[in-house]
Amino acid sequence: MWNELNDEKKEQYKRYILGFASLTECFKQKKDESQTTIPMVHSKYQEKAFQRAFDATCEDVGNTSYDASLIQQVSNDSEIRYLIGIKTFQYKLGESFQKIAQFKKNHGDWIDRLEQIRKSENLKERRDLQKSIAEDVSRLRNLRIDSSRENLKGFNFDPKDSIKEVYHILSPLFDEKEGPIIKVGEKNLEKIDIQKIEILEEEKQKVENFIFSDGKNVYKFTSADSQLWMKFKDIQEMTGIIDWSVQYVEDPFKVFETLGSKKDDQVIESHSWRIGKNGKIERYSGFNAFNAVSSKNPKQLEKKLLKLKEKYRGKIDDSFFDRLDRDVKMGNSEKERPKKEEERNRILENVEQIGNADFLRDVRKLICRDPNEMYIGIPKAKKFHKLYPDFFVPDLGNKIITGADKKNRKKQSFRIVFEPSKDIIEAYLTQDSGKAVESVARQTDLGEWILRKVFQLKEYEVLTHERLDELGINGIRVQKYKGSNSIHLHFIWIDDDHLPDDYWG
Incomplete structure (x- = not known):
């Protein structure tokens, strides 16, 4: 070197x-x-x-x-x-x-x-x-x-x-x-x-x-x-x-007598936080958003299920479709999510045993989200944007636009520079109170890299504290540098006994 x-x-x-x-x-x-x-x-x-x-x-x-x-x-x-x-x-x-x-x-x-x-x-x-x-x-x-x-x-x-x-x-x-x-x-x-x-x-x-x-x-x-x-x-x-x-x-x-102290003026603003919410990694949102229930509404799912039955009539036993029907009709409340996840996993295990790759692919499309779907969460986002209204986009914190309205993406977008690779992606703030950072082009762009590569997870493998401990990564740092409007993002380790000066949580 x-x-x-x-x-x-x-x-x-x-x-x-x-x-x-x-x-x-x-x-x-x-x-x-x-x-x-x-x-x-x-x-x-x-x-x-x-x-x-x-x-x-x-x-x-x-x-x-x-x-x-x-x-x-x-x-x-x-x-x-x-x-x-x-x-x-x-x-x-x-x-x-x-x-x-x-x-x-x-x-x-x-x-x-x-x-x-x-x-x-x-x-x-x-x-x-x-x-x-x-x-x-x-x-x-x-x-x-x-x-x-x-x-x-x-x-x-x-x-x-x-x-x-x-x-x-x-x-x-x-x-x-x-x-x-x-x-x-x-x-x-x-x-x-x-x-x-x-x-x-x-x-x-x-x-x-x-x-x-x-x-x-x-x-x-x-x-x-x-x-x-x-x-x-x-x-x-x-x-x-x-x-x-x-x-x-x-x-x-x-030599020391002549020395004074001067701050490094390259970084003009810096914030770091733990991955997860209140010390816990969300199982159905954030980096595990792919693990949430299907984003399609029940009526859409029922129509797709009927098409699936027709496509595989005579090839797949009807008992599988009965279980799919029950899964589609199960509620999506926070209390019901774990049961729905268990049922979904049992269905996928049974379908894998059939050995029909096309059927497995179609069932996953029906009851699962994209395996790369994720977003970077900002803890206490509403308060963050009030205190730091200009961090992501000038004055955006004072008039944060909620939801994923495509008309507003451009107003809420900014460049993220990922350290240390220096790769750049266009991202924007979305969801209630601007609590989520997602890639502009496709929500899955970030997941293809962060979930598969940085976190070394297999498709549909849930991110856990155990995996973060194994990798020595449990936090995120976002920074702005002098003379640049880009947001620089680092994956870091945060020691609970010695929190960094820029800790937000």
């Missing part, structure tokens, strides 16, 4: 890093007058410096394998999209484990097995249990990688372009001859080959912590907070790029 990046931006990034590292003497923990201080680079600063220097997008989702993404033009008609894990750790001869993911929300999935491992005195039994946990953790990590790839690809991905995953690494050290140095390297970021997982060893004092390999890389699972670590070898055995010499500032505190 490094060789493909713009030279001026690389120099800017180098200045950011060396500027921070030059202040290392400020952070000494003990009085030490020797000149063997190892340069300090704070990991969060490194991420921000990289993002700023290369115009990279922050991968602001929970415990993701990536910290940034960027799109690099390599020719007039092709580009490389990079997903980047940013690491900084002290240079050591040999190997070093570094945390690459955390699955705290999924800890309950294997807590019983961890307890069995603790109690078992049988090595083979422990190995089998450890391997099953390693496979589960690896599946979740691979799922997050797939989701992140699709998020970066967006919905207009050109087959000529490519996606690459890489670790970008800074490794500080003090060299006896060269003095303070930061080594720059990179390493491929790969999915775990689940079929080739082997347990290598376990900790003697805590057997539920163990090391495993997939033949390409070595990993460590630690039961506390369900963390996954990977072994990084000596940086010289990676793709070593360059050494940066660090010059320490003689009196770093004088």
